[in-house]
Every structure is written in structure tokens, then in C-alpha cells.
Amino acid sequence: MLSPLLLAAARSDRIRGVVTTVPLTRGVVDRFVAGESLDDAIAVVRELSGAGLRTSLDHLGEDTTDRDQADATRDAYLELLAALREQGLAEGSEASVKLSALGQRLPGDLALDNARAICAAAGRAGMTVTLDMEDHTTVDSTLDTLGKLRADFPWVGVAVQAMLRRSEGDLRDLAHEGSRVRLVKGAYAEPGSVAFQGKPEIDRAYVRGLRILMEGAGYPMIGSHDPRVIEIALALAARTSRSPGSYEFQMLYGIRAAEQRRLAEAHRMRVYVPYGADWYGYFMRRLAERPANLVFFLRSFVSR
Secondary structure: OHHHHHHHHOOOHHHHHHHHHOOOHHHHHHHHOOOOOHHHHHHHHHHHHHOOOEEEEEEOOOOOOOHHHHHHHHHHHHHHHHHHHHOOOOOOEEEEEOHHHHOOOOOOOHHHHHHHHHHHHHHHHOOEEEEOOOOHHHHHHHHHHHHHHHOOOOOOEEEEEOOEOOHHHHHHHHOOOOOEEEEEOOOOOOOOOOEOOOHHHHHHHHHHHHHHHHHOOOEEEEEOOOHHHHHHHHHHHHHOOOOHHHOEEEEEOOOOHHHHHHHHOOOOEEEEEEEOOOOHHHHHHHHHHOHHHHHHHHHHHHHO
């Protein structure tokens, strides 16, 4: 019942103003966000890589309609990639990019051009890039941009949300050799006309999508904290004779850290690490995903 309200709040400027100015919020946000600065992000990457975990870095921001802001986001990624390369942390790291933060809603090819600049820098650093998927109105544009980027950077990955009714068809198109696809359940408030609504329906859709990827010729990236999904993924990997290096698990920073380390002992395990000052939308979606996250958030106010 609370999830739709929290997802709606993620797009509310009024609620953003309240949450981001409450001093107690910062301590809770730190559980899910690596920090606001580049140095904070680098420190987390160093810690995780030392524990055998790969990372995917997301410089937080989305839905910009300002060209200068879009260019500033591009530059933040270029700075990040250069720093990872200089400090010997590029291996095992990638950048996760929201096209809306690069100018997707602006006219012309601004988002594509900015994404190209990031991909070129990632290639020089020996890293990869994955395009995050946002709400359903951006799917066609994101996949179109993906196709254009892959002409020069065939290793660019993309996230697909299992909750969207169209996703099985998209996954079949994407499950080809060399294609990197991160499968997630989805974290946006979507209408029933385009998305499954209940948890059982979404879970079944995720498993169907996972089967398509594991039986395909691409590189599946299993974005889930669900123990049952992890068990199913391992069973599918065994059934399809996949080697440990032909797929990977992905989880969010701050969630099931012990399980991340356990999986990393025998499998590729990547942690999605968000950082930056524009953390509000990301943070609210994390609260909406799991009741335990919301309880943790509210308890922090009581305990202090």
C-alpha cells in the first residue's frame, strides 16, 4: 500500500524539500548512498574491490531539462572514470548512466553525444558502461540510443525492468552474443496498462525474463536481492551449462552486504554504488522497494 505513495513522493518537489532538509535523514541515506563527493565514491570502490566485489558507479541525477546540468553530469562521469583509471581501480568497475540525466528529454542528440563521451572514456580506462532503464516512457528512446552506442562500443549494457509487460519481447531481442543485460524487477510507479502490478506477477515475469537471458547467447546481469531468484539463477546456469564468468549477480550498495560477499567467493558479484548530491529520487525508490527499508528509515528517527 505504501509503495505507490513513496514512488509518487520520489517525484514531488515539495516532499523533496522536506526530506532533504531534515538533519536525521542524512545518516539513513548513508546506508544506501556512498556519499556526495567523488572521493567518497572512490573510497567505497577501493573497499569493495578489496573484498573481491566488482562495482557499478552511478552519479546520481535524473530528469534534467537543463543543458548545462546535462553537460555537468557528463563531466562528473568523465572525472570519475579518470580517477578510477589513475588510482588503479578501473578493473572490475563500470559506470551506470541514466540518459535522462544526460539530456534525454532535451531536443537533438545531446544525451547520445554525452553518452558517447562517457563510453569513449570508459573504453580508454578498460571499463564498461550500462544504461539504466527509467520509467516506461523512456524505454524506446533508451533502446534506440543503446543501438547507436553499440555500433562503436559493442560492450555497452542496458537494464531491463521485468515488471513492464513489453520486457519479454525486448529481452528476446537483446539475448544475443555480446549483449550485456541487467535484469531488474523495476522501481517506478507504472500504470497497469504497461506493467504488472502485484509482487507475484512481477516475480513470475522476472523468472521468465531470467530464463530468456540464461538460455540466450548474451551476458546476463542478475539484479536481485531475492534469495529465491538467486537460487533459480544458479539452477538455470547449471542447466544451461554456463561458466561462472558468463554471467554475474548485482545488488545495491547497503543491501544484503554479507550475501554479496558470500556470492563473491564463487561467482561474479557487482555492487551498484550511487553517489552524489542529488540522492532524493534514488533514496525514495529504495524505501518503496522493501518495507524493511522504510522501517529502518522510520526507526532512525525514534532511536535518535
